[in-house]
Amino acid sequence: MSTAVLFATTFGVGFAGLRAGERNLSAAAQQKSDATEVKIDNFSFGPAELKVPVGTTVTWTNRDDIPHTAVSTDKTFKSKVLDTDEKFSFTFSKPGTYEYFCSIHPKMTGKVVVQ
Ligand SMILES: [Cu+2]
Secondary structure (H helix, E strand, C coil), rough: CCCHHHHHHHHHHHHHHHHHHHHHHHHHHHHHCCCCEEEEEEEEEEEEEEECCCCCCCEEEEECCCEEEEEECCCCCCCCCCEEECEEEEECCCCEEEECCCCCCCCCEEEEECC
């Protein structure tokens, strides 16, 4: 292999690596800003079922004019009683299916699927 070819190969790989790094950086930035919200309104969670990647922070916001909570059935998370416009956030660091309900109105249920 000549020095010129070796140089070109090294440069080419280095450049490709740099470009891949840029892509990873922008993907990470996108994921970080991708805050996911569940709205509570009219005695229901919306969306009732949410699919998110591991590491996502989900924020529940009570848009109803009566208090609600978001409590997971396996006690992974538990909000306080949320009055109108109050929020509760939880970051999902492990994959799984997290079913939850409102402890004041147990017929209100929802699900977060973390992949
Ligand atoms: Cu409720």
